Amino acid sequence: MKDKKKAFERAVHGVFLILGLTSVCCVLLITVYLIISGIPAIHEIGLIEFLFGTTWASTAAEPAYGILPFILTSVYGTAGAIVIGVPIGFMAAVYLAKVAPPKVKTVMESAVSLLAGIPSVVYGLVGMLVLVPGIRKMFHVPDGASLLAAIIVLAVMILPSIIKVSVTALEAVPKEYEDASLALGATPVETCFRVSVPAAKSGIAAAVVLGVGRAIGEAMAVMMVSGNAANMPSLFQSVRFLTTAVASEMSYAAGLQREALFSIALVLFLFIMLINATLNFFLKRSKEG
Amino acid sequence: MKKIISLLVVGVMAVAMLAGCGVTNSGGRVSTDGSTSMEKVIGALGESFMAENKNVTFTYNPTGSGSGIKAVLEGRCDIGLSSRSLKDEEKAQGLKETILAYDGIAIIVSPANPVSDLSLEQIAAIYTGEITNWQDVGGNDASIVLIGREAGSGTRDGFESITDTVDACQYRQELTSTGDVITTVSQNPDAIGYASLASVKDSVKMLSVGDVTPSEGTVKDGSYVIQRPFVLVTKDGTALSETAQKFFDYITSEAAADIISAAGAVAAN
Numbered sequence: 001m002k003d004k005k006k007a008f009e010r011a012v013h014g015v016f017l018i019l020g021l022t023s024v025c026c027v028l029l030i031t032v033y034l035i036i037s038g039i040p041a042i043h044e045i046g047l048i049e050f051l052f053g054t055t056w057a058s059t060a061a062e063p064a065y066g067i068l069p070f071i072l073t074s075v076y077g078t079a080g081a082i083v084i085g086v087p088i089g090f091m092a093a094v095y096l097a098k099v100a101p102p103k104v105k106t107v108m109e110s111a112v113s114l115l116a117g118i119p120s121v122v123y124g125l126v127g128m129l130v131l132v133p134g135i136r137k138m139f140h141v142p143d144g145a146s147l148l149a150a151i152i153v154l155a156v157m158i159l160p161s162i163i164k165v166s167v168t169a170l171e172a173v174p175k176e177y178e179d180a181s182l183a184l185g186a187t188p189v190e191t192c193f194r195v196s197v198p199a200a201k202s203g204i205a206a207a208v209v210l211g212v213g214r215a216i217g218e219a220m221a222v223m224m225v226s227g228n229a230a231n232m233p234s235l236f237q238s239v240r241f242l243t244t245a246v247a248s249e250m251s252y253a254a255g256l257q258r259e260a261l262f263s264i265a266l267v268l269f270l271f272i273m274l275i276n277a278t279l280n281f282f283l284k285r286s287k288e289g
Numbered sequence: 290m291k292k293i294i295s296l297l298v299v300g301v302m303a304v305a306m307l308a309g310c311g312v313t314n315s316g317g318r319v320s321t322d323g324s325t326s327m328e329k330v331i332g333a334l335g336e337s338f339m340a341e342n343k344n345v346t347f348t349y350n351p352t353g354s355g356s357g358i359k360a361v362l363e364g365r366c367d368i369g370l371s372s373r374s375l376k377d378e379e380k381a382q383g384l385k386e387t388i389l390a391y392d393g394i395a396i397i398v399s400p401a402n403p404v405s406d407l408s409l410e411q412i413a414a415i416y417t418g419e420i421t422n423w424q425d426v427g428g429n430d431a432s433i434v435l436i437g438r439e440a441g442s443g444t445r446d447g448f449e450s451i452t453d454t455v456d457a458c459q460y461r462q463e464l465t466s467t468g469d470v471i472t473t474v475s476q477n478p479d480a481i482g483y484a485s486l487a488s489v490k491d492s493v494k495m496l497s498v499g500d501v502t503p504s505e506g507t508v509k510d511g512s513y514v515i516q517r518p519f520v521l522v523t524k525d526g527t528a529l530s531e532t533a534q535k536f537f538d539y540i541t542s543e544a545a546a547d548i549i550s551a552a553g554a555v556a557a558n
Binding site for chain 2: 223240
């Protein structure tokens with residue numbers, strides 16, 4: 001009887017192990033595949049020319065494969081989204097965690113969850129039909145599809161992750177800290193910004209990094225609002241991100257062009273790994289702190 | 290009673306005939322290779338051919354016009370597909386072109402734009418950035434916003450080769466589908482774009498080119514110049530396989546014209 005139970009236990013353990021390994025295998029498979037298919041083109045084009053070339057003309061008679069415009073666009077776009085999204089998200093989180101009455105908090109939190117659940121193509125569609133013409137009229141530029149449109153869409157898209165993680169971090173601050181601060185005569189606002197926020201800073205940093213990760217990996221929504229011309233980034237210019245560079249040419253690409261797209265994906269992958277490593281670093285610190 | 294019997298007989302005969310068709314074609318294969326722009330047309334034709342001839346396998350390899358022509362030369366496929374006419378040197382290598390259909394590329398602007406006609410030279414000058422203001426072509430004082438397709442698109446390839454602007458277009462936006470181009474152009478009164486004639490909707494205005502309005506008729510008689518042929522490429526002097534010949538005859542017959550126009554092109558026959 002006991003042996004039977006043991007065997008069953010072992011079998012269940014085995015099943016769990018296999019299921020657990022599935023995701024690990026997927027990651028390994030993708031990593032290996034990306035590296036294998038991404039390296040040859042970089043080798044052929046030359047690493048410096050690939051990373052720092054400023055012209056991308058993959059189908060021209062004399063093709064040029066420089067992805068600096070894409071890298072800079074992705075960096076600027078993400079940075080812009082952070083500059084707009086983090087203050088809004090952070091303040092919203094402070095309000096939700098420390099100030100809001102319970103009823104308001106419930107409503108707002110479900111709204112934030114809903115925002116997180118909206119598919120990116122919907123963000124793109126609304127951006128394309130409302131934001132792009134809006135920018136065109138507001139700034140009197142010939143065309144609204146630009147880096148700015150992408151930044152605004154990304155800023156809205158990263159709000160939920162920033163708010164949610166920051167709220168969790170702020171709520172985890174022990175009540176005693178705040179009580180002590182209030183007892184010493186600090187006002188609630190002072191308590192909030194001098195005690196709670198510093199205590200939760202690792203968690204908030206993790207929220208920001210998470211937002212960066214979401215922004216840099218987004219393809220669909222930015223493809224619909226950014227115009228996709230391979231220009232060097234400028235606020236009102238049509239730009240192409242690392243993600244959209246892959247997505248917009250994949251279906252037609254052949255030969256070296258196709259391999260170069262894999263190389264772009266590899267660069268993007270490295271960026272995201274870097275961001276994940278940063279995230280882990282902050283999360284670890286927030287646990288220890 | 291008699292009626293029912295005769296109906297039954299006719300039914301049985303019809304089935305027998307269809308079955309007969311199937312038998313004569315059992316195991317037949319037609320392979321096509323080439324232009325990605327022809328995907329819709331050749332796909333629809335292939336499907337209906339397979340539906341009418343059971344057991345026939347139709348394959349289409351979307352590799353682009355250039356490699357389709359090469360594939361015929363090297364005997365890797367029965368029929369090559371090209372969305373441009375053959376060059377003289379290609380004909381010299383023993384290739385024969387049969388025009389299957391014509392595809393018009395419409396130049397579109399927003400309905401709010403007062404411009405309604407441009408010459409081919411003006412279009413080329415606009416797309417290469419020589420003309421940047423609508424004023425220069427009789428419109429409002431506003432910058433022209435160039436909307437195009439992504440590199441590799443068949444429509445872009447067709448447009449750029451006809452207007453002689455290959456690799457020279459200063460696109461403001463490179464969109465990945467015909468629908469995106471139409472939506473974007475309809476939203477911006479200063480935008481100009483190009484799209485396959487069959488896909489153009491009422492939300493945008495089609496420009497006439499050199500005073501010729503794009504339509505099925507003007508594409509067919511050749512007076513609308515921004516058009517390209519869909520060409521079937523075969524080897525001159527080499528007979529096609531029985532099935533391939535049957536497919537060739539089928540798609541160039543009048544019966545196939547409806548399928549071709551349903552797929553958005555203008556049938557040549």
